[in-house]
Amino acid sequence: MEKKDEQRKRLKNLSIGDLVWEFVPREVELDYHPAVVKRVDIEGSCVEVIDVSSPNNPIKNYNNFLTKSGMLATGFREEDLQENYKKYQTIIDEVIKGKR
Helix, strand or coil, X not given: CHHHHHHHHHXXXXXXXXXXXXXXXXXXXXXXXXXXXXXXXXXXXXXXXXXXXXXCCXXXXXXXXXXXXXXXXXXXXXHHHHHHHHHCHHHHHHHHCCCC
């Protein structure tokens, strides 16, 4: 029950247009794939995202992901994350305006 409450709190702190990162295990390390939050489903404990790291930017649902604070905690630099926001700013703006 505590994990579910923690997940709800995380989801409540997200906003449409935020970036989140899916982590994909590889042989030696993890790959991190950015996605733009399109919808937050607190009851379903997931976010609907536009996967900007894949061709054609498919819409996916993530249950496990890292937020900006999680990425910083794993050792990523603020500057690197800001570069992701700049790189995907057009898609972020379209999501916020409801055009995607």
